[in-house]
Amino acid sequence: MHIPAILEAYPKFIETRLHNRFFKHHHLQPILDELPSEFECTIAGNSFEHRTIKLIKWGYGPVKVFLWSQMHGDEATGTMALFDLFRFLQNDLFNEFTQKLAADCTLYVLPMVNPDGAERFNRRNAQKIDLNRDFKQTLCPEALLLKQLRSRLTPEFGFNLHDQSSLWSVKKTGNPASLSYLAPAFDESLGINKTREKAMLVIADIFKTLTPYLPGQIGLFDDEYEARAFGDNFQQAGTSTILIEAGGLRDDPEKQLLRKYFFLSILSGLHSIQTKSYTAQGLQGYSCIPKNNKEIFHLLIRNIVVDQLLLSIGINYEETPEKDGCSTLKYYCVQDLGDLSGWGAYQTYEDPGYTLEGTIELYEKANFDLKKGEKIILSFRKGILQSKL
Ligand SMILES: [Zn+2]
Incomplete structure (x- = not known):
């Protein structure tokens, strides 16, 4: 993958209709309606306040990849990056890669899992519940939908897309953790099995690709086990889950520059999965990522x-x-x-x-x-x- 060429072409495929963090569910619908037929768009379910949550299927390959964003309504960067990805996949400039990606992988994308929270620019859903602490009880229709989709699709890989506090920094650098990655733990002991290892190796690939563009600004998210969270449970269920968090970037409060690197992280992960280049990575490529701290x-x-x-x-x-x-x-x-x-x-x-x-x-x-x-x-x-x- 030729990153400089992708970065140069990025202005051509950025989804300009999403231009700050405050877009709503009704802004996304016309964009989804316009997607060409290779994007199969279906209503997967509804939010508590009856906003439709749509699933977009793209590609026909054997490796299933599930990507979902904005479980927290005020964390919009992942959604912007997914809409940039939709446009990237339609751009002729990158045919060579996108054709291979479609042949080797099937993408299932669930953008804006929490549209009611996004409406208020709030972390929680309309029931005031944090969806990412609702895996076990599933009190929220959005959480139930996400859980059922994973069980039905049985994806090999998952991308869990979030924003973190801009007060996370990269240890010993004084820099903001503009991006953080994590292969969530699947149990208290923070053990590594084949599922988690694969996620770690893909992250090692992503980190290697992105670090020249954000030197000293990418950290490893805290890997404490959270029994109520989706990433941890999906990892346990056999989906190699990759958490990507957008933090803060200097002079970019609306995250319009950061979304580019977030998009690039997703794309680099998909490239790693499609080419299987992650199999050539070692776990030290993951463990060498500096930890997040608050300095x-x-x-x-x-x-x-x-x-x-x-x-x-x-x-x-x-x-x-x-x-x-x-x-x-x-x-x-x-x-x-x-x-x-x-x-x-x-x-x-x-x-x-x-x-x-x-x-x-x-x-x-x-x-x-x-x-x-x-x-x-x-x-x-x-x-x-x-x-x-
Ligand atoms: Zn979040």
Whole structure:
């Protein structure tokens, strides 16, 4: 697979009708309706609030691959990447690969598993339940659908597509974990069987392909066993499951650049499966992926005098969706004070001429100005960022 050529052509097949994180179920339907006949689109089920959840089948090969996105309604990157994939599969430029992929694999795609959550830009579904903790009880129709589909399709591979907090960083780098991968564990002992090993090897392939484009910005997601989660249970049921998480990327709050690398991760995984190149990988290609940790702030003011002490201030925001689910409000909070060397940030402010006006309260909403002379560099009122230079 010639990655530079794919990246160069990416603007030609990006699904431009999805251009921020806040698209809804009704935005997806006309795009799905337009798909050509090689995409077999059927209604697989309905959400709690009766929004249709569609399954798209593409290809006719023996290796079945199941991909699903947005179990969490506010995690839209995977869905954008899947719609880019639909357009990629229709693009003549890549015929040579897509024909082989169709002959060797059958893709089953379930985008936006949680349309009711997406409507509100909320993690949970309309019953206020986290679908990815509902595997065992299956109180939610969306969870039941996903579970039944896997049992019916018996895919060899699964792609579980999510977004993670932008506050995950890659250990010892100070960089955001822009992407994280994981082959979820299937039991408490975090054992490795053939199913999980295959997922690990595909991830090793993906990591090798993507790391030149996001150096030091890809991490391994926490692999603690979660008995109620889908990835862990699908792995146990014999589907080699690959978790991909979109985190944060500097200067890309709407994740429009990150979606490209997310798409590329999926494509690279499909290529690995189609060519079976993963069989040539070793497990060290998986275990060498640096772990995620939390050593990054959204904003970091370094070496500033506060109450006659020279210290650093780490500030993070939390996003709250607006009522219409079409934007978020960011509340900034002072997260840490003191020696923050070793920590990274999306944006760092450091200048011997900087002064602070207002009070700095730990764990409280930011309410101060950062100034240089009379010029305002940063200004917060009750947690809301008023201005930023
Ligand atoms: Zn998620």
